[in-house]
Amino acid sequence: MEAFKDIKVTVREEAGNSGLYEIAPLPRGYGHTLGNSIRRILYSSLKGSGITAIKVKGAKHEYSTIKGVKEDAVSIILNLKQVKFKVDSDEVKNCKINVKGKKEVKASDIEVEAGITVATPDVVIAHLTDDSSELVIDLVVESGVGYKDATLLDRSAEGMIPVDCDFTPIEKVILSVEQTRKGQETDLDAVIIGVQTDGSISPKQALMDSSLILQEFAGKVLIAMGLSKKEVEERAEEINKVEEVEEEVEEEEEIIDLRIEDLPISKRSKTGLLSGGYKTIGDLKGASVEDLLNLSGFGNKSLNEVVELLNQYGINIKGE
Numbered sequence: 001m002e003a004f005k006d007i008k009v010t011v012r013e014e015a016g017n018s019g020l021y022e023i024a025p026l027p028r029g030y031g032h033t034l035g036n037s038i039r040r041i042l043y044s045s046l047k048g049s050g051i052t053a054i055k056v057k058g059a060k061h062e063y064s065t066i067k068g069v070k071e072d073a074v075s076i077i078l079n080l081k082q083v084k085f086k087v088d089s090d091e092v093k094n095c096k097i098n099v100k101g102k103k104e105v106k107a108s109d110i111e112v113e114a115g116i117t118v119a120t121p122d123v124v125i126a127h128l129t130d131d132s133s134e135l136v137i138d139l140v141v142e143s144g145v146g147y148k149d150a151t152l153l154d155r156s157a158e159g160m161i162p163v164d165c166d167f168t169p170i171e172k173v174i175l176s177v178e179q180t181r182k183g184q185e186t187d188l189d190a191v192i193i194g195v196q197t198d199g200s201i202s203p204k205q206a207l208m209d210s211s212l213i214l215q216e217f218a219g220k221v222l223i224a225m226g227l228s229k230k231e232v233e234e235r236a237e238e239i240n241k242v243e244e245v246e247e248e249v250e251e252e253e254e255i256i257d258l259r260i261e262d263l264p265i266s267k268r269s270k271t272g273l274l275s276g277g278y279k280t281i282g283d284l285k286g287a288s289v290e291d292l293l294n295l296s297g298f299g300n301k302s303l304n305e306v307v308e309l310l311n312q313y314g315i316n317i318k319g320e
Contacts, residue, residue, distance in 0.1 A: 006182065011204075017171075017196055019203030024180045024190035031177035031189030038193065039173050041210040048169035048200055049085040049116075049143045052150075055159045057136035062161050068133030071126045077163055079125045080139070083107045084169065084198040087143050088115040095139040101131050116141060119200035143167070170206060172196040256282030265305050272298035273306070284310060289317055 006025060013020040026034060058066050059073045066073065087093060096111045105128065108121035126135055142148075142165070150162040173195055180190035195203035219232045258281045260273045272295040278284055284306075292303050307317050 009207075012192070014203065017199050017203065018194065019207070020192065020194045021204075021207060022190055022192055025182045025185075025188040026191065028187050028189055031191045035175045035177060035191040035193060037214055038191075038207070038210050039175050041213050042170050042173050042195065042206060043168060045145060045213050046169055046201070046206060046209055047143055047145050048167040048198070049087040049141055050165040050167055051080050051083060051139050051163050052142045052148055052165045053140040053160050053162050054080060055138040055161065057134070059161075060159060066135070068129055069126050069135055070129055073161070076126050076137075077161065079123060080137075081163060081165065082120065082123045083110070083125070084119045084200050085112075085141055086117040086119050086200045087141065090143050091115075093141040095141055097125070097135060097137040097139070099128065100134045101128060102133060103128050105135055110139065119198055169198050169200045170195065171198055256280060256285070263309060265309060266302070268297060269302040269305050272296060272302055281310070281313065281315065284317070285315055287317055292317065 007023065010022040010024070011019065012022055023034065054077065056064070056066065056073055056076065058064070062073045062077060064073045066076075069076075071079070085093075093113055093116045095113065095116065097105065097109055098111065099105050099109055104124060105126045106121065107118050107123040107125060109125070110118055112118060128135060140160075144165070144167040146167060148165040148167065150164045173193065175194075176192045178190045178192060179186070180188050182188055193207070195206050197203055197206055201209075215236070219236070222232050223229055260270055260279055260281075260283075263270065263281070272292075273284075276291075276295040276298075278287070289303065289307075292298055292306065293300075310317060
């Protein structure tokens with residue numbers, strides 16, 4: 001579709017687990033259509049990892065108190081629900097907390113097995129009150145999408161306490177639609193979307209994953225309406241090919257429009273080129289070595305400087 005061929009994503013800000021991105025230009029009205037779709041997917045459909053069950057030494061159930069620990073089991077569970085992980089597979093992982101002595105226990109104290117990393121190491125889990133205190137917790141870590149209710153989990157294992165888990169790695173999404181322009185077209189939309197994650201995924205990756213889910217969903221709708229999977233894939237490939245060609249053309253146009261006075265070359269070389277009537281890089285495409293050497297004050301040093309720069313832009317001087 002002609003109206004969508006020039007869409008670009010611009011990074012406005014990126015810092016830590018937060019990113020702000022602009023998607024534009026879009027036809028009027030499509031800012032809300034696209035922005036709200038991506039926002040909903042970000043919140044509901046991205047995979048994350050969290051704790052789904054624990055076993056605390058000295059606690060038979062979630063209402064138990066633990067000797068030498070300030071928090072009871074309920075408080076510890078609430079703190080553990082804030083801990084998120086980066087996991088390299090969908091397999092259930094087993095982790096452990098085993099600490100002794102008077103100290104503040106954080107998520108960084110969790111002992112993990114291969115293929116798993118604590119994404120929120122600064123979360124405070126509990127406080128041990130004296131030197132003889134001990135906290136031993138076995139943790140079950142799972143990956144999933146959406147929310148897992150503890151009441152639906154198995155409680156058959158002795159001492160094992162199920163834990164509610166919100167798998168989503170997204171903490172906050174902000175969305176706004178602004179007016180933008182392209183050339184003489186002023187009635188266009190720009191989506192401004194901010195993404196904050198829990199650290200288990202980068203904001204840019206989260207935005208990419210949500211867009212892929214949207215694309216996959218649209219493809220399945222087309223298949224359900226009678227288009228073959230092969231046709232859907234061929235259409236997607238064709239769109240990508242067209243976009244790649246257009247990007248190459250745009251990049252070439254940007255290069256040939258570069259002004260001589262803005263080039264990273266010496267003032268002497270710029271003066272020589274300007275005096276010869278060369279105002280942009282595009283003007284140099286038909287020039288020869290002889291043409292340049294005939295310019296006032298333009299010697300071999302200037303020639304080599306200009307030729308080297310043009311080679312970086314894929315432009316060759318005749319007779320080089």
